Amino acid sequence: MALINIMLASKRRRRGKGTGSSFFVPGSISSVTSSSAEPEESGFFHEWSADCLIIDVLHPGRPNVSKAELKGKLTRMYEVKDPNSIFVFKFRTHFGGGKSTGFGLIYDSVENAKKYEPKYRLIRNGLDTKVEKSRKQMKERKNRAKKIRGVKKTKAGDAAKKK
Template sequence: MVVEVIHPGRANVPKAELQEKVGKMYKVKDTNTVVLYGFRTQFGGGKSTGFGLIYDSVNDAKRFEPKYRLIRQGLAEKVESSRKQIKEAKNRKKKIRGVGRRIARHKAAKANK
């Protein structure tokens, strides 16, 4: 759904505040099921528009929402790897081409389990 917010005298409205308001409007039990994103403030201020989704449960939200939006909302945690790990993985990838790529991916998946 498209969410329009009129906020004269304020630069913009925090998403947490909007989540609560939208949750009350649609009688949602858990405000974590309300996902708001893509807000743009109109030139001159006073009005913002964005998008919103309401899921039946938190599990549904976790299942269908992109990971970055879950991280922003606090439903998932960002997996951070060190700079050295990223560089080593990049350099390993550069050495593998073609059929060997599939085998390397399979080995990496096994190592993670």
């Protein structure tokens, strides 16, 4: 079993939940002690409509816990309607294993998530598609842009018009 402890919960106490909430993820070990760390407060991003969390995961006997598993647990814990509005990232396993720490963002809606999240995180969560470009196209664009300075550089980077 793995104990997941939310170290930083939002100031607005999303949907009546308090700080320091924890829940179990099934694993290979049956008994786990809880973390003694004190929960702290983090800000609520009003302009983003998102809760910011630092997630502390205790997982003895397991190498790590998958992000999909964490998203599922956070969905149930915070009673989120759409699991696509939850983003977990930057998880690092502590030396010796058994514990990982990472960040999480819970947006009020998927539209807000698409508006404020970086493109690479949207691609990782399946909310956007990656545009594949060839090496030659990227190099041609770079070399065209090198010849021009200022505002015109963005137009020069576009594909050359055929006559």
